Amino acid sequence: MSVYDILNSSFIKWMDVPEGDRDIVISSRVRLARNLGEIPFPHLLDQITGSKSLELISHAWKNTPGPLLADMDMIALDQLSPLDRQILTEKHLSSPQHADATCAYRAILVNHDGSLAAMVNEEDHLRMQCLLPGIRLRECYATAQALDDEFEYNLDYAFDEERGYLTACPTNVGTGLRASVMVHLPAMQMSGQLNHVLQNIGQLGMAVRGLYGEGSQPVGNFYQISNQVTLGQTEEDICTYLQTVTEQIVEQEGLLRERLKTDLKYQLEDKIGRAYGILCNARVIASDEALSLLSDVRLGVDLGILTGISLLALNELMVAIRPAHLQKLGGREMDAIERDIKRAEVIQAKMTSVK
Amino acid sequence: MSVYDILNSSFIKWMDVPEGDRDIVISSRVRLARNLGEIPFPHLLDQITGSKSLELISHAWKNTPGPLLADMDMIALDQLSPLDRQILTEKHLSSPQHADATCAYRAILVNHDGSLAAMVNEEDHLRMQCLLPGIRLRECYATAQALDDEFEYNLDYAFDEERGYLTACPTNVGTGLRASVMVHLPAMQMSGQLNHVLQNIGQLGMAVRGLYGEGSQPVGNFYQISNQVTLGQTEEDICTYLQTVTEQIVEQEGLLRERLKTDLKYQLEDKIGRAYGILCNARVIASDEALSLLSDVRLGVDLGILTGISLLALNELMVAIRPAHLQKLGGREMDAIERDIKRAEVIQAKMTSVK
Numbered sequence: 001m002s003v004y005d006i007l008n009s010s011f012i013k014w015m016d017v018p019e020g021d022r023d024i025v026i027s028s029r030v031r032l033a034r035n036l037g038e039i040p041f042p043h044l045l046d047q048i049t050g051s052k053s054l055e056l057i058s059h060a061w062k063n064t065p066g067p068l069l070a071d072m073d074m075i076a077l078d079q080l081s082p083l084d085r086q087i088l089t090e091k092h093l094s095s096p097q098h099a100d101a102t103c104a105y106r107a108i109l110v111n112h113d114g115s116l117a118a119m120v121n122e123e124d125h126l127r128m129q130c131l132l133p134g135i136r137l138r139e140c141y142a143t144a145q146a147l148d149d150e151f152e153y154n155l156d157y158a159f160d161e162e163r164g165y166l167t168a169c170p171t172n173v174g175t176g177l178r179a180s181v182m183v184h185l186p187a188m189q190m191s192g193q194l195n196h197v198l199q200n201i202g203q204l205g206m207a208v209r210g211l212y213g214e215g216s217q218p219v220g221n222f223y224q225i226s227n228q229v230t231l232g233q234t235e236e237d238i239c240t241y242l243q244t245v246t247e248q249i250v251e252q253e254g255l256l257r258e259r260l261k262t263d264l265k266y267q268l269e270d271k272i273g274r275a276y277g278i279l280c281n282a283r284v285i286a287s288d289e290a291l292s293l294l295s296d297v298r299l300g301v302d303l304g305i306l307t308g309i310s311l312l313a314l315n316e317l318m319v320a321i322r323p324a325h326l327q328k329l330g331g332r333e334m335d336a337i338e339r340d341i342k343r344a345e346v347i348q349a350k351m352t353s354v355k
Numbered sequence: 356m357s358v359y360d361i362l363n364s365s366f367i368k369w370m371d372v373p374e375g376d377r378d379i380v381i382s383s384r385v386r387l388a389r390n391l392g393e394i395p396f397p398h399l400l401d402q403i404t405g406s407k408s409l410e411l412i413s414h415a416w417k418n419t420p421g422p423l424l425a426d427m428d429m430i431a432l433d434q435l436s437p438l439d440r441q442i443l444t445e446k447h448l449s450s451p452q453h454a455d456a457t458c459a460y461r462a463i464l465v466n467h468d469g470s471l472a473a474m475v476n477e478e479d480h481l482r483m484q485c486l487l488p489g490i491r492l493r494e495c496y497a498t499a500q501a502l503d504d505e506f507e508y509n510l511d512y513a514f515d516e517e518r519g520y521l522t523a524c525p526t527n528v529g530t531g532l533r534a535s536v537m538v539h540l541p542a543m544q545m546s547g548q549l550n551h552v553l554q555n556i557g558q559l560g561m562a563v564r565g566l567y568g569e570g571s572q573p574v575g576n577f578y579q580i581s582n583q584v585t586l587g588q589t590e591e592d593i594c595t596y597l598q599t600v601t602e603q604i605v606e607q608e609g610l611l612r613e614r615l616k617t618d619l620k621y622q623l624e625d626k627i628g629r630a631y632g633i634l635c636n637a638r639v640i641a642s643d644e645a646l647s648l649l650s651d652v653r654l655g656v657d658l659g660i661l662t663g664i665s666l667l668a669l670n671e672l673m674v675a676i677r678p679a680h681l682q683k684l685g686g687r688e689m690d691a692i693e694r695d696i697k698r699a700e701v702i703q704a705k706m707t708s709v710k
Contacts, residue, residue, distance in 0.1 A: 266638050266639050266692075266696055267638075267639060269638040270637055270638035270639040270640075270699070273636035273637055273638050274632075274633050274636055274637050276632075276636050277629075277631075277632030277633050277634075277635055277636030277637070278629050278632050278633060279632075280632055281628035281629055281631050281632030282625055282628055282629050282632070283621050283622075283624040283625035283628050284621050284622060284625040285625075337621075341621055344625070
């Protein structure tokens with residue numbers, strides 16, 4: 001399995017829908033930020049120090065006898081087309097900033113199913129992530145930590161006894177850990193409780209962002225909730241805390257969904273039916289509108305109002321309708337209008353094939 | 356065939372789609388206003404004079420040996436429930452004003468397929484109409500005239516050698532004739548030419564109204580175009596003139612449709628596809644929105660973009676989604692929300708059965 005397989009597949013691990021998982025949490029992710037001692041942080045790198053950093057990490061990847069690293073493929077970003085770099089971002093394997101850069105000492109590592117990835121020389125020298133479907137923060141952390149251990153076998157991390165892992169941005173110092181969950185909260189939105197809940201989450205020291213993390217606006221009622229504090233708590237504490245907050249949100253969203261189903265039966269079924277009807281019949285559709293309608297359809301599937309559509313298909317569509325994926329599928333560069341047409345085509349094919 | 360059959364049927368003659376007719380003109384209608392000599396105009400009637408008027412007309416209906424009158428059923432309006440009176444209006448067989456009144460001397464006559472109807476003691480003593488599918492003004496006039504002749508066999512019309520037929524409202528004096536066509540002009544609307552065309556029609560001495568004539572706002576790009584002048588022209592001239600104007604409008608709308616199909620292919624298919632998708636999947640839908648979406652679907656059928664849906668089904672739906680028809684079908688009085696739910700159900704059933 002190579003990076004190219006991941007680039008050409010519509011599926012990666014987090015899109016899976018494990019049996020018994022609540023449908024409200026789409027995915028969980030733990031990311032660890034690490035830096036190499038004796039090498040400047042990435043924003044200070046030049047060609048020589050950058051290459052040195054890449055070389056050390058590449059050496060660790062090749063020479064560590066660990067099963068996780070052995071399952072990973074590594075590729076320099078300048079070996080990928082801009083479109084392919086964007087595809088990695090759309091699949092949540094790379095940051096937009098990382099995908100934008102073309103300098104030769106940036107790279108990415110991905111395992112066979114995309115559940116493990118690492119960016120080399122992004123904001124930190126090494127940012128590892130484990131990304132899994134559903135609410136599995138502890139498993140994400142355990143796997144990310146195991147990968148971290150494999151890397152550390154052949155790498156000297158910048159570590160301070162008092163402050164912990166040192167990072168380019170002080171907000172990551174300490175554990176270097178960011179844990180996040182992607183949640184779908186349409187009922188909170190519809191019942192007008194969303195802003196209140198999001199404010200509460202903020203007061204609990206959590207950040208709320210859109211589908212693509214920092215700087216992305218929420219669309220389609222999809223929210224990424226993550227810890228803000230990385231210092232003064234253990235990794236386990238951070239994950240447990242986020243897990244607890246998430247479980248509370250899930251419970252509240254679940255209750256509101258049941259209430260909507262009873263109190264606004266027809267309006268809810270109408271909204272969901274219309275979304276389904278438009279997605280199956282539109283010929284031109286913009287990204288935000290599509291995500292918003294997919295959110296309605298997802299709610300319909302979760303509540304049993306729509307049948308025959310799988311959450312896996314909806315997860316795949318959320319990524320398949322992004323600009324780079326559409327252009328990859330179309331085999332050429334496309335302007336916004338062409339993408340809107342292609343997007344409608346992709347959605348229609350998926351929706352009518354699964355129905 | 357009785358009035359009750361018409362009340363319970365979803366079909367009446369004007370909904371038909373004659374082979375070879377252009378789809379832009381839905382129906383043609385000719386109405387003749389007549390009054391009885393020696394009896395005051397209806398707005399001055401009391402119980403005695405009103406009954407006299409009704410009696411004279413009823414006598415003519417029963418005793419004239421004509422085939423048209425023999426095919427007509429007559430019923431006093433106070434014999435019908437308010438819902439049934441409204442149903443006659445929704446089918447275009449009665450005016451809203453006539454259906455509203457409950458005095459015992461008002462009545463209605465309808466033939467077996469609803470192509471001929473007459474109101475007794477509405478604004479004039481007798482208002483006969485012939486209503487046919489497509490653009491058939493001459494046939495409408497010939498039939499209305501034949502019915503008029505049958506009535507006149509046993510009735511004394513108020514007629515003045517110089518002014519012609521006398522009517523309650525001076526705008527009808529002369530021929531007492533109003534000819535109208537119901538046209539569907541979505542391409543004019545989409546291409547921004549509608550206002551200009553409607554202004555021109557006004558300058559040609561024609562009136563433009565909505566689906567339900569005087570006082571009704573246009574919805575769904577359906578327009579009723581009719582003559583304003585009834586005096587100083589022969590009946591044939593009035594019909595020929597409206598026919599010519601209509602043919603020009605049809606030609607222009609046809610050209611604009613072809614242009615839209617070429618220039619805005621995707622946007623047009625998108626609009627039509629979404630309308631179809633919403634109509635098939637909505638659970639709650641208001642009347643105006645439904646008509647507007649039915650207009651888009653109709654255009655899709657006319658242009659061959661949607662297949663498997665008949666114009667007849669769409670014509671039937673235009674009437675079946677009106678408040679009285681929905682309540683008749685539901686078997687009970689319904690408030691606006693209940694009607695919106697029933698409307699969505701009726702549309703979905705029709706759209707998915709014909710697809």
